[in-house]
Amino acid sequence: MMAAASESVAAALLPSALATASRKHKRSGDDFDAAPKRVRFAETSLGLNGSLEPANDPPPSALDHTITLDMFSKFVVNALDERAAGRNVHYNELRRKFRADPRAGELSDEEPPSSNELRMTLHALTGVVSRLGDNCKQLVSDIVACKWVGRDQMFVGEYVRFLGNLVSAHASYMSEVTRMLVGNFGYLSSSEGQIQGYETVARSLMYERVHYALQFILDLVPTAAVSTLWPHLTENYPHRMEKKGEHTAYLTNILRVIDYVPALRQRILALVTERTIRIDVEVQGYLDDLDDEELAQLEADVQDDYEADDDATSVVSDDSNMSDDEEEPLPTTMTSIQTIRETADKLDSLLAILFGHYSLSFPNDSAFEPSDSESATFEMLHRFFTTTIMPTHRSRFTQFLIFWAAQRSPQFSDRFCVSLIDKAFDNARTVRQRTQAASYLASYVARAKLMPTEDIRIIVRVLCRWLGEFIDQRSIECTGPDANRWAGFYAVAQAVMYIFCFRHRELRELDPESIDDDMDEDDINPPASALSATSTSAVMGGRWTPGLDIMNKVITSKFNPLLVCAKHVVDMFAKVASDNEFLFCWSVLDQNKRRGALPRISNGSLPAGMMVFQGMTNGGAGTLDAFFPFDPPTMCPKMKNWIDDLYVEWSNDDEEVGEDDYDDEEDSMMIGGDDEDEDEGTESDDD
Structure with a gap:
């Protein structure tokens, strides 16, 4: 004991x-x-x-x-x-x-x-x-x-x-x-x-x-x-107000979980997409509060900071990339330019991590047929786009994930475009959903550098055929332009005009008589990546892709899309179309100018007046918002590195359209030099 x-x-x-x-x-x-x-x-x-x-x-x-x-x-x-x-x-x-x-x-x-x-x-x-x-x-x-x-x-x-x-x-x-x-x-x-x-x-x-x-x-x-x-x-999951270090660390680690818990892959990726887009919307909200001068200065400062940073990409495993200073709480008042820059940098870093993660699951060479697992990954990302990204009000940067992924394979690009066309033409969907789909389609076709020329032509033909059938079936009901009643029609018409501004070279085809025996396929149908989307010089001996001539009927119809569509899109389309001797719009524009503007409507996706061409100011207000979701992501330079080789930039060497241009062109409406009968499109009691 x-x-x-x-x-x-x-x-x-x-x-x-x-x-x-x-x-x-x-x-x-x-x-x-x-x-x-x-x-x-x-x-x-x-x-x-x-x-x-x-x-x-x-x-x-x-x-x-x-x-x-x-x-x-x-x-x-x-x-x-x-x-x-x-x-x-x-x-x-x-x-x-x-x-x-x-x-x-x-x-x-x-x-x-x-x-x-x-x-x-x-x-x-x-x-x-x-x-x-x-x-x-x-x-x-x-x-x-x-x-x-x-x-x-x-x-x-x-x-x-x-x-x-x-x-x-x-x-x-x-x-x-x-x-x-x-x-x-x-x-x-x-x-x-x-x-x-x-x-x-x-x-x-x-x-x-x-x-x-x-x-x-x-x-x-x-x-x-x-x-x-x-x-x-x-x-x-960190609150959107947390510092960049907290977000980048958590995102990197939660993606790592997928390696040993593959059953949670789709849930995790859906979660990080939804949380990232919250910060995206926050950034856009801050940018909306800036005037043009402040926004331009901020974009320049962000680019300067990025170029001065030797270690541009944030990698959690590198201790030097995260300072303990980042543990300090975020200020409760989010109003300063510095705060906007920090929030944009946080979003940029998160998107760069997501691009890096998805890059492991997609083919490196678009010439090869995608595997079943690669196709499944794209389908998953496409679902995220449909259910989370596309419906989100004011998203501006996260959608570039699908822009990048769709170009990893022609099959992916086809799948993406077909789904957008289906949504844009679906009368069972809301007006907002249809106009969003048309805007996404136009922006993708205009900006996707790897998109084959023939695919661009096919999409434009499909859109033009729908416009023609719509006019034939519904013009009897139309007494004049009505931005609310015919919003889906105007969204598709604006999509065609926007695509034409960027892709008019690809939409011009060679006449069979002008084809020499020595020409190869690239000479006859040059790939999109080899063409300049900004050149306004005509291709000698060419003709426009079949179906595009319907735009004359569209523009001269009683629906009058040149009055309803966003003014800076209409003005640039009129100039590019005129320079290429495709179509002359100045007489209708002049009539619309005397008529006055209609009340503005919005598709609910981005604030009115969002820039459509970088370096080009919005010279006035149409009634349909110019929402083109793949406009240059100037606030996210790290993310932009992932799409630089896939992106068509706008660079117009000509002077912007001015009021004097309305009087400098012929009054007649012409397509390819052929006269067309004009519909009476200016008589309406509906303003």
């Missing part, structure tokens, strides 16, 4: 004695508390084989090791026995061990437990993990919440092994453990890996440890991926 009592007292005193020994001999190198040798994370067993040591370290004396583990095991068992009996002294001692900040010794005389002491304690707790039920919730919470990612490898290995045994024995702790691990997906301060007396642990290695632990416990409890992990991934 006396012997048993002495053994119990010795076990109770064990932690204090070990802590004292640790402080006296912490770096002696000849006891178990000596600083462990550091090895790379990938070279460490992490406790999976039951070992406490890194793979490259020789084990300590077997006898000393066994004695040490036995001493710790007795202390832990004694503390749990006392806890069950209602005595908490040694139980609370266990809790204090894990609640101590490993960096506290730098600021006070009281040195926290060493990693080796905690490691031995964890090993002992793992042996009795079945006893850590509801009566020990506080202890488990302290262990789960302890500072572990920046400790030495041997401790990390034992810690991960403990977590695995814990969730296997007690499913009720799975949520708490998962919440802790996902909580480490955000920005980790470099100080987390700077524990006095130990080598610094890089931020990238800390993230690697978190993912290893998460993958380890999910391998043990696979059903937790959907039931437990997914809710925590959503709950822990």
Whole structure:
């Protein structure tokens, strides 16, 4: 009896004695508390084989090791026995061990437990993990919440092994453990890996440890991926007001989860798309508050900052790219130019990360047939576009994901364009949905550099044929231009005009008589990437693609789209069409000028007056908004790098259209030099 009592007292005193020994001999190198040798994370067993040591370290004396583990095991068992009996002294001692900040010794005389002491304690707790039920919730919470990612490898290995045994024995702790691990997906301060007396642990290695632990416990409890992990991934997603470092870290880490939990791939990508577009809308809201001069200066400053930054892309694994200054809270008042720049830079970095992620899932060469997995990835992204991006009011940058992805394969481009045409022609859809689809189609066809010339011609023919059939069927109902009643018609007509401004060279075909035997296919139908979208010189001996001549009937009809469509689109179309001897619009424009403007309508996607041609001012107001979602993304230079080789820029060398141009052209409406009968399109009581 006396012997048993002495053994119990010795076990109770064990932690204090070990802590004292640790402080006296912490770096002696000849006891178990000596600083462990550091090895790379990938070279460490992490406790999976039951070992406490890194793979490259020789084990300590077997006898000393066994004695040490036995001493710790007795202390832990004694503390749990006392806890069950209602005595908490040694139980609370266990809790204090894990609640101590490993960096506290730098600021006070009281040195926290060493990693080796905690490691031995964890090993002992793992042996009795079945006893850590509801009566020990506080202890488990302290262990789960302890500072572990920046400790030495041997401790990390034992810690991960403990977590695995814990969730296997007690499913009720799975949520708490998962919440802790996902909580480490955000920005980790470099100080987390700077524990006095130990080598610094890089931020990238800390993230690697978190993912290893998460993958380890999910391998043990696979059903937790959907039931437990997914809710925590959503709950822990940073608020849109958080700093860039928090967002980029979390986005990079949540995308990493897809590697070992592929079942969550679609959910994760849908989530990050939805959260990214929230910031997109916020940026656009700020830009709307700036006047033209302020906006131009801001865009120039953003580009200057980007060009001055040697490390333009943000990579979470590179410690130099994230300063601890980014941990400071964001100001509550978001009004300054600097705040706008920071928010735009945050969005730019997030989109660059998303482009990098998707680039691993798409073909590098559009000449090759996409694989089934690549096609499935595009279909998934296309669903995100349809359900999240396209319906979002005022989105301006996130949609470039689909712009880029669609050009990775001609099949993807066809799929994207066909879906937009279907939406634009679908009378069952709302006016907003139809006009949005027409705007997206026009903007894509005009800007997508890799789009084959024949595909451009086919799309224009389809749009023109629909316009012609619409006029034939509905003109009897039309008494004059009505922006609300015929909004779908005007959106398609504006789409054709916009495409023509960029693609008139591709829409001009060679006459069969002018084709020489020495011409190859590229001479007859040059690829879009080889043509200038800004040249206004006519191709000698050419004719316009079949079906395009319907635009004469469209423009002279009672619907009068030149009055309703956005003025700067109409004016530029009139100039480009005239310069290429395709069609002369000046007489109708002159009549419309005398008539006066109609009330403006909006498709609800972007504010009125959004620039359609970079460097070109909006010279006036039509009634239909000029919403072209693939206008240059000037505020996102990192993202823009991904699309530069796929993008048709507007660069008009001619002077902008002025009022005097209305009187400088012939009054007759002509297409390709042929006279057409004019419809009476100016008599209407509907203004």
